[in-house]
Amino acid sequence: MANSILDSDGFVTVAKKKSVKAKRLLNNCPLTTLVAESVELDTCLKSILKAKRDVESSSFYNSFITVLAGVTKELEKSLAEIVCFGLGRISLCKAAQHQLGLLLLLGEQFQCPVEVFDPVFSSLEKNVIKELKLKLSPTNCEGKKKPVLSGGCTLFVFPHCPKELSNNLLYTNWNPRHIEHCILYSNSFEKIRLDIPFRFLKSYHYLLQSQEIVEEVSVPNIFHFLDIFNDLSLHYFPSHLKCNVQSSFWESPEPNYPASETEIVESG
């Protein structure tokens, strides 16, 4: 049976329709599945590398590097590692692809490993991560991750993520020795504190208390897509601010979030 298709150039393609049985055979063929998967992987990698070039040629990237260099200089620490949680669907979503592009550029710029995790990653997306030579975290630590401690610091990137992730990161590193090794690029703490009524922030003790010890620098949102790097700031914890707090400030009960408020995907 023949089928006519008018393509976007105006040509008519006459295709012979495959029988249902032939189609079923074709779909079940392991070779066909393999070819389809490798085409999908290739298409996805192309989109991500295009997004990376897009970020690289932007003034946003220049200003990001300048702001970050200022932070590492003030901390007197080099960037030793990048850890990103919550990228989202890197095979489907422009925001996730550009954020991943930024991670790849930062990894090259600072010659350091990049680790990522998002519970939504599909098997295709996990293969993309592997192809790009990034490390995929083996478990869902819910943001409770330690930085590198010897000499350098870790840049944590949580782009537009549930605030539990940032609060958990602070909780895990809530002591003067660990916190100074963390730089966090995430939703602005200041904006969270200003925009969300206090009654909804009671479970976010560390986000609230951090205002005593955090320095927040916003990276101007001048990327041409305005919904990719918006509302994100760099947060770091300089030693002079830590000197001002009492020792009781560092007491750190484990956070507990009411089920009705939780946006994070929990482990197990």
Ligand SMILES: C[S@@+](CC[C@H](N)C(=O)[O-])C[C@H]1O[C@@H](n2cnc3c(N)ncnc32)[C@H](O)[C@@H]1O
């Ligand atoms: C609002 S989306 C942000 C997606 C993308 N980064 C963006 O800017 O559009 C929040 C992301 O956080 C991820 N997330 C939720 N719980 C997480 C966890 N425990 N660890 C890592 N990522 C998590 C979600 O799967 C989701 O992809």
